C-alpha cells in the first residue's frame with residue numbers, strides 16, 4: 001500500500017508524508033497534522049496482540065503508519081531499543097475488572113517517555129537519511145521537557161532547547177532537564193506554561209528563524225501521538241476478551257494522551273467509553289456540555305501540574321475527528337458532531353481537593369498508590385461509574401507519572417514517602433545548568449539567534 005499522507009487541521013498546508021510531518025512538527029498554516037486515512041488493524045491482528053511483549057505490540061501497531069517509509073526490521077529494532085522497561089498493568093484490589101496501567105517505568109518516570117523515545121529514534125533515523133540537522137524547541141509544563149531531553153540526549157544531528165515555567169515545575173522535574181548537558185539546553189521562563197507554549201508557537205511561525213530548522217517535540221507533533229496509541233492496544237489485549245469494549249480513563253492536559261486512545265479506537269480498538277478527566281482547567285468538559293469553547297487564560301495552577309493547560313493544543317485534532325474545525329487560537333469555525341462526542345467521551349473537572357481525597361481513598365480502600373495526575377484519572381473513572389455505570393466492563397485507568405515525583409503531597413496525605421526509582425535517584429548529586437528569561441518573545445528570539453544562528457556551520 002502507498003505510504004500514508006498527512007494533512008493539516010487548518011486545511012491550508014500541503015499534504016506531507018510521515019517523515020516530513022515528524023520533522024516539521026507543526027504544519028505551516030499553524031494547524032496540526034493528522035493522517036488522511038487512519039489505518040485499521042483487523043480483529044484478528046488485534047486478538048493476536050494478547051500476551052505479546054510491549055515492544056512487539058508497538059511494532060505491530062506502528063507498522064501500520066510506517067509501511068513504505070521504514071523497513072520492518074529497522075522499525076522492530078527501534079521498538080526494542082525504545083521499550084526496554086516494564087509496563088505494569090495492576091489489578092485494583094476489590095473492584096473486579098479495573099486495572100491501573102502504570103506508564104511510569106521509563107527513564108524520566110512519566111508516560112511521556114513512551115512517545116518521546118520513539119519519536120527521537122524516528123527523527124534521528126530520518127535526519128541520518130537526509131544528512132540534516134534540527135533544533136528541537138519545546139515548551140513543557142514539567143514532564144514533556146524531561147522526557148524529550150532524555151530521549152534526544154546525544155542523538156546525532158539534534159539539538160534541544162526546552163522552555164519551562166520556573167515556578168510550576170518540581171525540583172526533580174527541573175533536574176531531569178538541567179543535568180543532561182551536551183546537546184540539551186534549558187530555559188527557566190518567568191511565566192506560566194501557556195507563556196512558554198505561546199513563545200514556542202510564535203518562534204515556529206517567525207520567518208526570521210527559518211534558517212534554524214526548528215522542529216517541535218510537543219504533543220503537537222504527530223510523532224508523539226502515534227506511539228501513544230500502542231499502550232491502549234497492549235492494555236486492552238490483557239484485560240479484555242477480543243472484541244470486548246473497554247473503558248479507558250486518561251487524565252488530560254494537552255489531550256495528546258487521550259488522542260492516542262482516540263486514534264486507537266479509530267484503528268479498531270473496541271472502546272466502551274473514553275473518560276477524560278481534567279483538573280480545574282475545565283475548558284473541555286464545559287465545551288463538551290455546552291458546545292461553546294472558551295480557553296482559560298491564564299491557566300489555573302493545580303497539584304496535577306502537568307495538566308495545567310487552559311487551551312489544549314490537541315483539541316484541534318479531536319474536533320476534526322468529529323467533523324469540526326477549531327483553529328489554533330481556539331476559534332471554532334465549524335462545530336463537531338457533539339452528540340457523537342458525548343456518546344464516546346465522558347469528561348469531568350477534578351479539583352485539587354477532590355484529587356487529594358482520591359489519593360487517600362485509593363490507598364485506604366484498595367492499597368492503590370496514585371500521584372495527583374493518576375488520581376484525577378481514578379476520580380474520573382469513579383464519577384463515570386456513578387453517572388453511567390460500568391456494568392462489569394473491563395476498565396483501565398492510566399497512571400501517567402511515578403508517585404515518587406510528588407513526595408511531599410504523598411507524605412502529607414498518606415504518611416509515607418514513595419520509594420524513588422533508580423533513574424530519578426541518580427539526579428540528586430548532578431550539577432544543573434540552565435538560563436532564565438522573562439516571558440518576552442523578542443528575548444527568546446535574540447537568544448535563539450545568538451546561540452544557534454551562527455553555530456550551524458561549525459556543527460557540521
Ligand SMILES: *Cc1c(COP(=O)(O)O)cnc(C)c1O
Pocket residue numbers: 110111112142143144219251252253254255256257258306307373400401
Ligand atoms: C503531560 C502529562 C499529562 C497530560 O497529558 P496530555 O497528553 O497533555 O493530556 C498527564 N500526566 C502527566 C504526568 C503528564 O506529564
